[in-house]
Amino acid sequence: MTPGDVDSKTYSGTVDGVAISNLKASFDFDNSTTGGIEIGFKNIYDTNFRAGLQYIAPEFEFNKLDVIAIATINGTNYNVGATYSRSDATTDGLNLDIDAKMVFLYVYYDFAGYWDTFVPFLGMGAGIADYRGVDAREPAVASMVGFKK
Numbered sequence: 716m717t718p719g720d721v722d723s724k725t726y727s728g729t730v731d732g733v734a735i736s737n738l739k740a741s742f743d744f745d746n747s748t749t750g751g752i753e754i755g756f757k758n759i760y761d762t763n764f765r766a767g768l769q770y771i772a773p774e775f776e777f778n779k780l781d782v783i784a785i786a787t788i789n790g791t792n793y794n795v796g797a798t799y800s801r802s803d804a805t806t807d808g809l810n811l812d813i814d815a816k817m818v819f820l821y822v823y824y825d826f827a828g829y830w831d832t833f834v835p836f837l838g839m840g841a842g843i844a845d846y847r848g849v850d851a852r853e854p855a856v857a858s859m860v861g862f863k864k
Contacts, residue, residue, distance in 0.1 A: 720744075738784040742777070744813070749773035753821070763827050769819045769840070777801055777811035813848035819857055833862040 723740040755767030780799040785792050804811050819842035826835045838859035845852045 734787040736785045736787065739782070741781045741783075742811075743779045743781070745776040745778055747774060747776065751817075755821070757825075763825045765823045765825065767821045767823065769817075769821060769842075771817050771819075773815050773817070775813040775815070777804065777813070780811075811848070813846055815844050815846045817844045817855060818842045819855065821857075821859065823859070825863070833864055835862045836860070 721742040721744065726738040727734075727736040728738075729735065749771055751769055751771030753767045753769040755765055757765040759765060778801055781796065782799070783794070783796045786795050787793075801811075819840040821838045821840035823836050823838040826837075829835075836859075838857075838861075840857040840859070842855050842857070843852060844855040
């Protein structure tokens with residue numbers, strides 16, 4: 716899994732007489748490779764379809780948070796930006812890493828019989844992702860393209 720950047724929605728409002736517009740946060744996480752396990756069945760009803768139940772537990776390591784906004788004070792606009800790094804978070808005693816547990820049910824179609832050395836396939840999956848660190852449980856979808864021997 717490679718989360719890369721996670722961007723917030725854009726917000727605007729007023730705080731203590733200062734108009735804030737286009738406030739946006741962008742989290743940057745390390746790209747990582749995650750392993751998992753899948754069990755399944757093939758040749759469902761004597762077709763090229765197969766199904767699998769997959770479990771993966773990726774870890775997303777926090778790199779930095781960039782915040783940008785436009786502050787308007789007495790009619791003058793100021794571009795404001797700040798970066799909060801991993802070392803800043805460590806100094807502040809914060810752990811902004813996010814771990815997840817994900818379960819997917821996949822359905823695959825194998826294009827068997829077209830090539831002798833490998834079998835290309837397409838897969839679609841739906842499941843649930845439970846994130847530790849942000850206390851969120853979200854529906855998840857996935858697609859897969861690959862080949863097997």
